[in-house]
Amino acid sequence: MTLTTYFALTSCFASEATNAASTVAASGDDHDGVYVYSCVMHPEVTSTKAGDTCPKCSMNLEHTGRPAGNGKTYRMDFSAQPAQLAAGQPATLSFRPMVQGEDQTPMPLAVVHEKKIHLIIVSKDLSEFFPEHPKFKASGRYDLPFTFQTGGEYVLYQDYTPAGAGHQLGRQEVTVAGPPKPAVEFSKDQMQWRANGYQATLAFDKPLTTGQLLGMRIGIKKNGQPVTNLDKYLGALGYVVVISENTKQYLHMHPNDQTDRGPNISFNTSFAQPGLYRVFLQFNHDRQIRTGNFTIHVAPAAT
Structure with a gap:
C-alpha cells in the first residue's frame, strides 16, 4: 500500500x-x-x-x-x-x-x-x-x-x-x-441523476464561476412526483460532498435551514479553483439512504 x-x-x-x-x-x-x-x-x-x-x-x-x-x-x-x-x-x-x-x-x-x-x-x-x-x-x-x-x-x-x-x-x-x-472519464456536465424511480436535479442561481457566493438547489422527485416528505439524515435533509477532478479540492456541505421537507434542498457554496468537479448527494427517503451524483464545470471568474 x-x-x-x-x-x-x-x-x-x-x-x-x-x-x-x-x-x-x-x-x-x-x-x-x-x-x-x-x-x-x-x-x-x-x-x-x-x-x-x-x-x-x-x-x-x-x-x-x-x-x-x-x-x-x-x-x-x-x-x-x-x-x-x-x-x-x-x-x-x-x-x-x-x-x-x-x-x-x-x-x-x-x-x-x-x-x-x-x-x-x-x-x-x-x-x-x-x-x-x-x-x-x-x-x-x-x-x-x-x-x-x-x-x-x-x-x-x-x-x-x-x-x-x-x-x-x-x-x-x-x-x-x-x-x-x-477508469471512467467525466467530461460533460451532468445536472440530473436517476435511479430506482428517483430523479434529482442540480441547479445554481448564477453562472458557475470562481470567487462568488452561489445558491445551489437540488430538487428531488420519485416516479415523476415531487418528494415532500424527506427524512433527516445526519441532522439535516441531506448533505453534499464536492471533490475536484484532481481530488485536491474537497468540500462537505450541509443544507440551509428550511421548514419544509422537500422537494428542494438548498445550499450556499463557492469555488476557489476552476475545473471539473464531482458532486455527491445523500438523502433519506422511505427509511433508506439514497446516493446521487452529478458533474459540473466551474469557469474562472471574469476579468
Whole structure:
C-alpha cells in the first residue's frame, strides 16, 4: 500500500473567514480576536469576529466559548490491516486523531452532524463514492471494516473536529492490489441523476464561476412526483460532498435551514479553483439512504 497524507483544510470558506477575522480583531467587541465563532450548520466555517455570518447559509456565527488560536497542529494517523490492501479481501481501516508532538495523548473529538468522524472513500477517477463512519475503540483509534471490490487508486478523506478546536481534514491516497475496473472519464456536465424511480436535479442561481457566493438547489422527485416528505439524515435533509477532478479540492456541505421537507434542498457554496468537479448527494427517503451524483464545470471568474 502506498500512502500520502495531507492535513490542510481545503474548504475555501474556512480559510477566508479566518483570514478576514485576523485583520479586524480590535473592532470594539471585547470578544473579538479572543474566541472562535462558528456556523452551527457548517462547523468548518469559523471566525474570531463577533457578528460575522456564514458565507454558505448566511446564518450568524455562534460563540463557541473556545479560545482562538490554540497553537496546536493536528494530524490523522492512518493504518490498515492488512497493510497491503487487496481487492476482495476484508480489511480494517484504522484512524487516530493526534496533536503534533503529543502522540501519546488521547484526543477527544466533538460530535458534528451526529458523528465524530465522517469518512469519505472515493476512487481516484471519482466514479465510486463510499461514505462511512468509523467506530471508536478502546485503543483510542477509530476503526472501519471495509472491503475494496476492485484494485486501483483510492482517496480517503476524514472530516473531524477535536474537542475545543476547529474543524480538520485528513486525506490519504492508497493503492489497492488487484485488477482495477476500467477508469471512467467525466467530461460533460451532468445536472440530473436517476435511479430506482428517483430523479434529482442540480441547479445554481448564477453562472458557475470562481470567487462568488452561489445558491445551489437540488430538487428531488420519485416516479415523476415531487418528494415532500424527506427524512433527516445526519441532522439535516441531506448533505453534499464536492471533490475536484484532481481530488485536491474537497468540500462537505450541509443544507440551509428550511421548514419544509422537500422537494428542494438548498445550499450556499463557492469555488476557489476552476475545473471539473464531482458532486455527491445523500438523502433519506422511505427509511433508506439514497446516493446521487452529478458533474459540473466551474469557469474562472471574469476579468
